[in-house]
Amino acid sequence: MKKHIFNPGPSVLPEFTLKNTAGAVMDFNNTGISIMEVSHRSKDFESVLNEAIALFREMLDIPAGYSVLFLHGGASLQFVMIPYNFLNRKAAYLDSGSWASKAIKEAKLFGEVQVVASSKEQNYTFVPSGYTIPEDADYFHITTNNTIFGTEIKKDIDSPVPLMADTSSDILSRPMDVSKYGLIYGGAQKNLGPAGVGFAIIKDSMLENVGRPVPSLLSYKIHVENNSLYNTPPCLAIYACLQTLKWLRELGGLQAIHKINLEKSRMLYDEIDRNRMFMSPLTNADDRSVMNVVFVLKPEYAELQEQFLELAKSKGIVGIKGHRSVGGFRASIYNALSLESVKVLVGAMKEFESRS
Numbered sequence: 001m002k003k004h005i006f007n008p009g010p011s012v013l014p015e016f017t018l019k020n021t022a023g024a025v026m027d028f029n030n031t032g033i034s035i036m037e038v039s040h041r042s043k044d045f046e047s048v049l050n051e052a053i054a055l056f057r058e059m060l061d062i063p064a065g066y067s068v069l070f071l072h073g074g075a076s077l078q079f080v081m082i083p084y085n086f087l088n089r090k091a092a093y094l095d096s097g098s099w100a101s102k103a104i105k106e107a108k109l110f111g112e113v114q115v116v117a118s119s120k121e122q123n124y125t126f127v128p129s130g131y132t133i134p135e136d137a138d139y140f141h142i143t144t145n146n147t148i149f150g151t152e153i154k155k156d157i158d159s160p161v162p163l164m165a166d167t168s169s170d171i172l173s174r175p176m177d178v179s180k181y182g183l184i185y186g187g188a189q190k191n192l193g194p195a196g197v198g199f200a201i202i203k204d205s206m207l208e209n210v211g212r213p214v215p216s217l218l219s220y221k222i223h224v225e226n227n228s229l230y231n232t233p234p235c236l237a238i239y240a241c242l243q244t245l246k247w248l249r250e251l252g253g254l255q256a257i258h259k260i261n262l263e264k265s266r267m268l269y270d271e272i273d274r275n276r277m278f279m280s281p282l283t284n285a286d287d288r289s290v291m292n293v294v295f296v297l298k299p300e301y302a303e304l305q306e307q308f309l310e311l312a313k314s315k316g317i318v319g320i321k322g323h324r325s326v327g328g329f330r331a332s333i334y335n336a337l338s339l340e341s342v343k344v345l346v347g348a349m350k351e352f353e354s355r356s
């Protein structure tokens with residue numbers, strides 16, 4: 001039986017992506033060659049790469065003057081690449097979660113880092129607001145969706161300096177105004193494809209701001225100049241990303257998926273608020289993530305944690321155990337997680353309440 005996969009990452013992918021990728025592993029484009037065996041310099045593979053880039057552009061409505069890259073190293077390597085390339089004097093960061101703090105740690109290796117606000121002391125139960133972005137910073141870095149704590153910045157914020165956004169866990173979940181960003185980046189394994197590839201959407205004019213010699217593989221400029229083919233790219237992972245992008249287009253693009261995502265998250269948050277046993281640990285309901293829904297048992301029921309996980313497991317639900325830094329539960333309801341799966345989880349919550 002196929003499970004209801006609420007994994008935080010790697011996570012559920014569309015059946016369309018799994019089937020087509022499995023097919024291409026055996027025989028890519030009727031060439032008699034596997035996608036794992038094909039040359040990354042071949043015409044067949046270059047057209048996969050270019051189609052993936054073109055679809056990324058189409059889905060996010062990326063304006064001219066931006067390049068789309070597929071890169072190795074996940075989001076975490078870009079925590080390093082961003083300051084390596086762009087932190088010349090000082091960078092500003094918003095500390096809204098564990099991933100943000102990891103990005104801050106790397107940036108400190110390269111220069112002054114000004115943390116404009118942090119919710120760390122409150123275990124990241126909200127997205128800090130009311131801060132000022134320093135106008136003398138080289139850039140301002142945010143994490144749009146805090147995968148572990150279940151908070152999200154759902155608007156494209158205004159920044160007087162280039163805005164750099166880790167969008168690993170909410171990329172392609174809603175329309176974005178790309179023109180407000182200097183760089184949008186992340187790992188693919190939450191909402192796009194398998195682990196092993198990441199993406200970057202970079203404003204080309206940013207490349208003029210590079211202030212120090214950068215090793216080739218960490219240089220955005222080198223990757224742009226080589227159309228993500230400076231070295232051997234993760235061909236299989238890129239192929240899978242292309243399938244997800246095709247699936248998204250077929251579904252009606254980001255407006256359509258956003259509507260579905262809002263419906264899924266509303267259904268789940270409504271149940272968390274209604275059910276007498278569960279609660280949200282977040283202090284500001286406006287921050288609730290549409291992608292990672294974090295919830296806990298109320299203190300009086302806290303000892304029933306394992307029982308709920310057992311019940312969920314019996315329904316084919318996997319991946320809802322909360323991150324160790326939060327406890328409780330986390331339902332990651334990325335694009336490919338169906339409304340049906342959310343209904344099964346909500347059903348389990350109702351059953352748990354009536355049984356207890």
Ligand SMILES: *Cc1c(COP(=O)(O)O)cnc(C)c1O
Nearest residue numbers: 074075076099147166168169187
């Ligand atoms: C998962 C995740 C990361 C880490 O991604 P890697 O590809 O493993 O480096 C970084 N930021 C966010 C917001 C994430 O969800």
